[in-house]
Amino acid sequence: MTGPAVRVIVAVDPDRYADVVSALRRAGLEVDREWPRTGTLAGRAEPACVPVLRGIDGVLGVGAPRTFRITPQG
Amino acid sequence: MTDRPFPDDAQRADLGIDAQPGLYTGRHLLLLSDTDVGAALSALREGAGVRAYPGGASGTPDEGSAAVFDRLGVAVVSADPGRHEALLATARQAPSILAVELERWMFGFGAPTAAIAAEEGHATWGLRATGVPESACRAHGVRVAVLDTGFAPVHRDFADRVVVKVSFVPGRTADDRHGHGTHCIGTACGPRRPGTHPAYGIASEAEIYAGKVLDDAGSGTDLSVIAGIDWAVGEGCRVISLSLGAPVRSGEGYSRVYESLARRARALGTLIVAAAGNDSGRPGYVAPVSHPANCPSILAVAALAPDLSVAGFSAGGGTVDISAGGGTVDISAGGGTVDTSAGGGTVDLAAPGVDVLSAAPEPAGHARMSGTSMAAPHVAGIVALLAEAYPCASASELADRVLGGARALPVPSTDVGSGLVQAPR
Numbered sequence: 001m002t003g004p005a006v007r008v009i010v011a012v013d014p015d016r017y018a019d020v021v022s023a024l025r026r027a028g029l030e031v032d033r034e035w036p037r038t039g040t041l042a043g044r045a046e047p048a049c050v051p052v053l054r055g056i057d058g059v060l061g062v063g064a065p066r067t068f069r070i071t072p073q074g
Numbered sequence: 075m076t077d078r079p080f081p082d083d084a085q086r087a088d089l090g091i092d093a094q095p096g097l098y099t100g101r102h103l104l105l106l107s108d109t110d111v112g113a114a115l116s117a118l119r120e121g122a123g124v125r126a127y128p129g130g131a132s133g134t135p136d137e138g139s140a141a142v143f144d145r146l147g148v149a150v151v152s153a154d155p156g157r158h159e160a161l162l163a164t165a166r167q168a169p170s171i172l173a174v175e176l177e178r179w180m181f182g183f184g185a186p187t188a189a190i191a192a193e194e195g196h197a198t199w200g201l202r203a204t205g206v207p208e209s210a211c212r213a214h215g216v217r218v219a220v221l222d223t224g225f226a227p228v229h230r231d232f233a234d235r236v237v238v239k240v241s242f243v244p245g246r247t248a249d250d251r252h253g254h255g256t257h258c259i260g261t262a263c264g265p266r267r268p269g270t271h272p273a274y275g276i277a278s279e280a281e282i283y284a285g286k287v288l289d290d291a292g293s294g295t296d297l298s299v300i301a302g303i304d305w306a307v308g309e310g311c312r313v314i315s316l317s318l319g320a321p322v323r324s325g326e327g328y329s330r331v332y333e334s335l336a337r338r339a340r341a342l343g344t345l346i347v348a349a350a351g352n353d354s355g356r357p358g359y360v361a362p363v364s365h366p367a368n369c370p371s372i373l374a375v376a377a378l379a380p381d382l383s384v385a386g387f388s389a390g391g392g393t394v395d396i397s398a399g400g401g402t403v404d405i406s407a408g409g410g411t412v413d414t415s416a417g418g419g420t421v422d423l424a425a426p427g428v429d430v431l432s433a434a435p436e437p438a439g440h441a442r443m444s445g446t447s448m449a450a451p452h453v454a455g456i457v458a459l460l461a462e463a464y465p466c467a468s469a470s471e472l473a474d475r476v477l478g479g480a481r482a483l484p485v486p487s488t489d490v491g492s493g494l495v496q497a498p499r
């Protein structure tokens with residue numbers, strides 16, 4: 001992979017998981033973690049690739065990872 | 075989306091003020107474009123003669139002035155009837171002003187039920203308000219996941235319970251060194267008869283799946299949370315309680331990834347419940363429902379105080395959908411400042427979330443905490459009771475049952491959804 005990569009999380013159709021992930025890899029996604037059961041994976045891609053990933057048939061969503069927190073009030 | 079950012083019927087909706095005297099302060103809440111606050115303030119000055127000053131200052135705005143909260147993209151405007159029309163006209167014409175609503179008082183809606191919190195003899199106020207002591211269900215054998223800071227290494231009230239603990243935080247065990255996770259587990263799955271304290275647990279015979287997805291400072295990442303959800307689904311948990319979130323900006327919308335994840339979880343039998351978020355500062359500002367609670371397939375839970383009023387910090391759902399186009403300004407619903415996300419972002423249910431007694435790591439053993447973090451496990455525990463009562467119900471059927479069984483409250487549904495969650499008898 002060339003250029004700075006961005007981290008992404010991706011949701012795919014679980015019923016076509018393997019085929020969709022193959023297409024994602026071909027489009028430039030480097031897969032770091034996979035959760036086939038729930039159709040979710042995490043990886044890295046060049047920013048220019050992200051719109052391409054979103055357009056792949058069977059991809060349900062591509063987002064940037066976030067940080068969570070708890071916020072108790074007292 | 076048309077080129078008109080403000081619908082024509084705004085003024086008509088605004089006429090609802092007179093029909094509900096006492097609900098509104100008389101001031102206006104303006105949602106400003108996050109990227110063009112300056113343009114919005116210029117339009118207000120030129121179109122309606124409104125002066126702006128930083129909203130962090132103390133006091134309330136004088137007539138003809140606006141307290142501006144830059145970071146939130148919100149302005150509170152005081153405008154007398156003579157200035158009202160000019161203000162609405164300016165809002166309709168200025169693309170940088172996304173919405174106008176009437177600021178509302180958050181106190182005095184309906185009769186207070188202080189008796190609920192007057193004493194916590196045999197059960198916490200939260201259990202009593204949700205009808206748990208009267209429920210014959212205990213969630214026997216139902217698997218409940220709480221994804222949080224983990225669970226206490228040992229606890230006197232859980233000595234005879236099945237507790238499966240897994241850490242998804244690199245380099246950390248699933249032990250809770252924070253206390254938040256233990257408190258949430260205590261509410262969702264703690265005992266009905268803990269001995270020296272009032273009963274504080276709901277699904278008292280559930281099998282507890284404690285996933286540590288937040289570190290001991292209370293922070294975590296998507297990788298940990300997704301891994302935890304996937305684990306809980308794979309373990310056959312009927313419900314996952316998420317007392318965590320990330321704030322969203324107005325208009326940001328929900329995560330397609332988490333919505334897909336939640337739908338898949340439902341298809342596999344697991345319902346996800348999440349805290350709506352604690353970023354409101356009522357009555358002046360109602361924050362949009364946080365991520366991931368804002369996903370349509372995740373139940374978002376707001377927090378109530380013992381008098382069943384909405385907690386001041388509790389996030390609320392939107393009443394205006396500008397990004398989708400064609401939305402109406404629903405002032406009559408009294409929804410506070412708006413969340414303009416296109417779909418999702420609504421509160422589904424409310425539950426006790428102020429001054430909640432539950433478990434804490436030893437040696438203290440018990441503690442009181444407040445937050446929508448405390449409300450979500452009330453709902454998760456009751457979903458587990460429903461799973462015992464209706465063992466063949468799908469996750470979506472459980473969602474329908476918990477929503478349908480809620481007790482309506484005399485406050486806007488944007489704040490409490492279907493109302494106060496109730497346990498099955």
